[in-house]
Amino acid sequence: MGGRTINSTAGVLERPNVDVPRPARRLGRITALLPAHNEEANLPDALASLRGQTEPPVDIVVIADNCTDDTEQVATELGATVFRTRGNVHKKAGGLNQALDVLLPQMQPDDLILVMDADSLLDPTFLEGARRALEVRPGSRAHRRGIILGGVGGTFLGAEGGGLLGTFQRNEYARYARDVRRLHGKALVLTGTASVFTVKVLREVAAARRAGELPDRSGAGNVYDVHVLTEDNELSLALMHLGYGILAPRECTLVTEVMTTWGDLARQRSRWKRGALENIVDYGFTRVTASYWGRQVLSAVGLLATALYVASLLWGLFTEIHLHPFWLAASLVFCLERVVTVRQRGWRQMLLAAPLVIEMAYDLFLQLVQAQAFMNALLRRERKW
Amino acid sequence: MYNNTGTLAAGAGAGAGGSGLAMTGVAGNLIWIFLASFAILALGMAILRTVPRSQR
Numbered sequence: 001m002g003g004r005t006i007n008s009t010a011g012v013l014e015r016p017n018v019d020v021p022r023p024a025r026r027l028g029r030i031t032a033l034l035p036a037h038n039e040e041a042n043l044p045d046a047l048a049s050l051r052g053q054t055e056p057p058v059d060i061v062v063i064a065d066n067c068t069d070d071t072e073q074v075a076t077e078l079g080a081t082v083f084r085t086r087g088n089v090h091k092k093a094g095g096l097n098q099a100l101d102v103l104l105p106q107m108q109p110d111d112l113i114l115v116m117d118a119d120s121l122l123d124p125t126f127l128e129g130a131r132r133a134l135e136v137r138p139g140s141r142a143h144r145r146g147i148i149l150g151g152v153g154g155t156f157l158g159a160e161g162g163g164l165l166g167t168f169q170r171n172e173y174a175r176y177a178r179d180v181r182r183l184h185g186k187a188l189v190l191t192g193t194a195s196v197f198t199v200k201v202l203r204e205v206a207a208a209r210r211a212g213e214l215p216d217r218s219g220a221g222n223v224y225d226v227h228v229l230t231e232d233n234e235l236s237l238a239l240m241h242l243g244y245g246i247l248a249p250r251e252c253t254l255v256t257e258v259m260t261t262w263g264d265l266a267r268q269r270s271r272w273k274r275g276a277l278e279n280i281v282d283y284g285f286t287r288v289t290a291s292y293w294g295r296q297v298l299s300a301v302g303l304l305a306t307a308l309y310v311a312s313l314l315w316g317l318f319t320e321i322h323l324h325p326f327w328l329a330a331s332l333v334f335c336l337e338r339v340v341t342v343r344q345r346g347w348r349q350m351l352l353a354a355p356l357v358i359e360m361a362y363d364l365f366l367q368l369v370q371a372q373a374f375m376n377a378l379l380r381r382e383r384k385w
Numbered sequence: 386m387y388n389n390t391g392t393l394a395a396g397a398g399a400g401a402g403g404s405g406l407a408m409t410g411v412a413g414n415l416i417w418i419f420l421a422s423f424a425i426l427a428l429g430m431a432i433l434r435t436v437p438r439s440q441r
Contacts, residue, residue, distance in 0.1 A: 181440035337431035
């Protein structure tokens, strides 16, 4: 497929020759943005998942950020538009900002933008489901409640690989996805792995940052604040503070990579935890952040309880351990919960979950990482990611 | 995910308790009460996550 190049002050945009008619629907055409840093290996599958959508995007833009591999060539060969970042030192959020600076003025307010990771694979109904959710139709639940969605996000499952560590993460993601389904799509965050927004809303976010109505550590007035660790969580908070709702519709599912080493997992979760903490500190205690603060407090209390519990158990090993019928019964409930919540992953995972202690090792590891992230945030230690 | 409190590991193994805590006086009792309260909270959340519910 041939392509064309658009130069801008922010970067270089190379477009393939595509001419797709505008869908005759209330919301406009969908453009997919894929930030990519050395993603030549993952891009073909990610792009194939976009082409395989029941409602494919009219344009796919790969944001090639400081790539030293063949990401750009692979993207071009696969018919995607390549946007090459210039002088970006702010990783994913910085690349997205550069691309959005160029694209947003060219698009219609009711056009849609999908932001997805280059190592993610969308399930075929993702974009169709996202559009359906964003188009508030008379009689729908959102319409009855007067909710206007600022964006919709995916619910992700873990890709294969990673051995037992990968299995733990896949089970964790499956449980989170189950929770979201049981809450009818109510999600805490529009995940950066794949989320869809209208152009109008993203322009509003940037304008609100410039007007000082939203936090903006970078002070640049872009859609994404490049100085936060979890830009997707921050953008979710931004949308909610502008009065919009967020949703993870049932059709919007995807698969994303799992961490394959304990070190990578620790770095990922430490960044997530610290990022989430810093985001709510930036926003302060508001009607929107109240529940997020509550979760963090509960999480901190949980860390303390875990530490005390493990200490008491170790103490008991050197003295004496009593088995109490009530707590034994409680343990059976915990066994049941672990098994039931992973049921959709099959009997092998149910067997893995049943003894509690196997998955508890993973949970304790995550709790240790969270405790460290809490301390790092409290002591304002330098952020490394 | 970023604000998910995750599994409440402290409650998940509550079937066994070290007897030492109960023997350490007021502080030990307070710790036991704290742990038991948290375990009961975790138990309630576990039950809520187990009961059948419509999914969308």
